[in-house]
Amino acid sequence: MKKTIFLLFISILFANTSKQLFNKGMDAFFNQNYKKAFIYFKKSCKLNNANACFRVGFMYAKNKGVKQNIKKAIFYLHKACNLGNARGCFNIALLNEVGFGIKQNYKISLKYFKKACKLKMPEGCFNAALFYRYGLNSKKDIKKAIKFYKKACELNSAAGCFALGNLYNNKKLSLMFYKKACKLGFAAGCGK
Secondary structure (H helix, E strand, O other): OHHHHHHHHHHHHHHHHHHHHHHHHHHHHHOOOHHHHHHHHHHHHHOOOHHHHHHHHHHHHHOOOOOOOHHHHHHHHHHHHHOOOHHHHHHHHHHHHHOOOOOOOHHHHHHHHHHHHHOOOHHHHHHHHHHHHHOOOOOOOHHHHHHHHHHHHHOOOHHHHHHHHHHOOOHHHHHHHHHHHHHOOOHHHHOO
């Protein structure tokens, strides 16, 4: 019992420390003190703060406060993704899609768009749908494209709703998705 209470205390202490380090990093980042921000984010990431790991990866990719290093960027983005940060997954997907500093790999890109989608990032769902719609990773698969567009639309992606409307032959169903796209600010949906 004492051991359980001690472990709980330690985990709470590290969680607070991790959050404090991350917040100090954000303050430094917004004050454009990127080197200081990087140090705080890296320390917070070592304590498994997913947002901090994403920031470290982002800073390596964008040459902010540290020399650009795509391999290190991907390492930290992977860590962020594995800790549940959707933006980490999404950025790994983007880097692989365009081949930024690494060999272009659609298979890996799709895997991480889908992982971002699973973590409720509408852009991840939308991009996974595009891969299936246009066969970027394999053969075209309209059923899978619809599945991912639906998920994007459920997560309030106006572009996802509009694309879904375009895929349906049922006028009533299409109109329903165009209206939602319009409500979400996608002007093209308003004219349908």
